[in-house]
Amino acid sequence: MIKCPYCGHDNMEGALVCDECGLNLWEDLQDEVPTRELEDEANELSVKSGWGTATFQDRNQVIIHIRDAAEPVTIAPGSEFLIGRHDTSSGITPDLDLTPHGALEKGVSRIHAALRRGEDVLSIVDLDSANGTFLNGQRLAANQSRLLRDGDEIRLGKLVMHIYFK
């Protein structure tokens, strides 16, 4: 059995491409991790076994579990909800300020990403951040929104958080 590192699907022995998500399993196995630091990072990406719903209605709220934070943050995002860190010089304050969670050290940009509410869906978009936004381990292309699902893992630079719908 070969477990897909991207979507967690159990593939048959001998599979070269994930039957579920199309990942090239062989190349993925060959990509050796070069440095210790990155390896730790790779280990942090827990492979999810199931998929949550993508339906996000008006009454829904988002609960964000920030890794190593004591309390989860509950938000009710509007049409655009900015995530980043506060900057005194420019006076920028995003809707969710990650400064208390070590945003600066972990490479979170001032305007890093945004949650966008669509019709019954919630998506995330990377706003051309310096260190990138990762959705379930996959780096997002800048300014291209991706749907979020209940239970998704988001990483801004090195800051990991999980998203739950309520």
Added chain:
Amino acid sequence: MSFVDYYAILGIDPAASRDDLRQAYRLAARRFHPDVNKATGSSALFRDINKAYEVLNDPASRAEYDHLWQDYAITTPSLNVDIIYSRKCLRPISEPQLLYVLVKIQPLLEMSMTTDAPLNLCLVVDRSTSMKGARIQHVKSAVHRIIDDSAAEDYLSVVAFSDNADVLIPAQHPVDPRSIKSVISIMRADGATAILAGLQAGLAQIKRNIQPKYVNHIVLITDGRTYGDEGDCLTLADEARDLGIGISAMGIGEDWNDRFLDALASRTGGASAYINSAAAVSRFLQERVRSLATAYAERTELIVGPVPGANIKAIIRTSPDPMSMESDLQPIPLGSLDGKLGTKLLVQFHLNTGETPDGNFYVGRIDVSGQVLGSVHREERIIKDLVVEITNQPVEEDPPPELLDALSRLALYRLQDRAREAVEEGDFVEATRKLEFLATRLFESGEKNLGQAALHEAQRVAQTQRFSEEGIKQLKYGTRAFLPVLGDRND
């Protein structure tokens, strides 16, 4: 009737004794007899095995056969079939395992320089109301190009259809291109889309000059859906295939039924294409006709017969004109074999090897046949047995890059296909998920436009629970266009 190598079919030496023969027959029966093996390909193979045994087991008929075999044995085959395995060694485990096999059918090199095959071609053109304006104009000039390009020995006919079909140009050698072009020029667009009527008239024209050394082919160009006669069209395609006539289908715009046109083409081993702008019609049609003219063999067929411990999960033609083939309809028609590209197919097996290590595992048999055109004109048949090794020894095996490449591309096409199935089953969450996977893979491969299209459809499905006709065709034919292994067109 073509010559069949019974010794190859039974896998024995021509000098084999009757005991050897019986043993070989018993082994073959254990593998392919319909009582133990329900796969349609295997039953097709067993018919020949039976016949081979009947002929060779009788000393008198064997002597007669051997006489013919001597002549056969000294001729060099004109087709080559290469088998590429995803791996040659498998571990002995109790769970099923995957094995991919790439089947490459190619002309033998020294013979690939033969001149173009003569065509017996019928263009069946939609002239329904929806074709009005630019579409019909582009189709007219496309047909004009084909008339100009045709060779003196070709047979050409043109049928236009709307509510019914008119033979604009009855089958003839293009001796007077100007006058036949003028007939095309006055074609007007009105009425509905009755594809069956068009195909029937087209088939009748092809039948008038049907010859084995010709490439006999119908090209259908349409922009709409035919109502109520799709089943009859498919029956007609089966009839065409049995006569050795291929059908290719080209859909213009968004409103035609892609599954229907695919089925129509695949039944005869033909090709189908999506033409999103009318201006591209001429290029597509020219390319299609050129590929027919450079055909090296016609009426090629493939049989894949697995043993009882092996199951065919999918058979996909990866090049040219990628298409999923129905493994339950065997022999699988592959149509004409392009002299340059050859034909490549990917077969996916699920194997139950069991836990007994060490030894060979016989997966099944590949049987390729076709009529080679040109100077060597004859029926060719190549048989290949598929065997892998079962071993507990750790083996370092890199999958062949060619196969890996084909698989990665194929994965995109299948994601698209499964997203569509999910929508049809009403599972919109699953469909959205598949489309998002597809978008991710497309962005990874640098295909930004298609990736965007996939994302767009994902949002659309999530919100409206439907695909857009345009989006689904763009994704389907876009991911399909990806399938030919890179470099194919140039080497």
